Amino acid sequence: MAEPGLFGVQQYEALLKPKFSAELLRKYAQTVKTMAEQTGTRRQYQKLMQILKQMQQYPDGMAVTKAIVHDWRQQYPRRSAMLDELDKFERFSG
Incomplete structure (x- = not known):
């Protein structure tokens, strides 16, 4: 989990999730926040939403994603x- 990005996490997620769900969720949150710092295309924002959906499958994932969405709305009000x-994302994820 020390490597940057999510490739290794996603590759071994099925094996790691049962024992390391909190650590994986933290890695996802850290990475998705870093990814959002750069202004992107709609396609890149859609990728961020896919990652948030994955995060919701973890214990406490709903609360973490809700906080991230709230933070992004405050930080990036001009990114239409x-x-x-x-x-x-909010409409379809509840």
């Missing part, structure tokens, strides 16, 4: 494409 994707 991101806000649109956040609206869709």
Whole structure:
């Protein structure tokens, strides 16, 4: 989990999740926040939403993703494409 990005995490998620769910969720949160720092395309924002959906499958994942979405709305109020994707995410994720 020390490597940057999510490739290793996603590759071994099925094996790691039962014992290390809190650590994996923390890694996802850290990585997705770093990814969001750069202004992106709608496609990149959609990828962020896919990662948030994965995060919701973890214990406490709903609370963590809700906090991230709230933070992004405060931090990035001028990113209309991101806000649109956040609206869709919230609509479909409850």
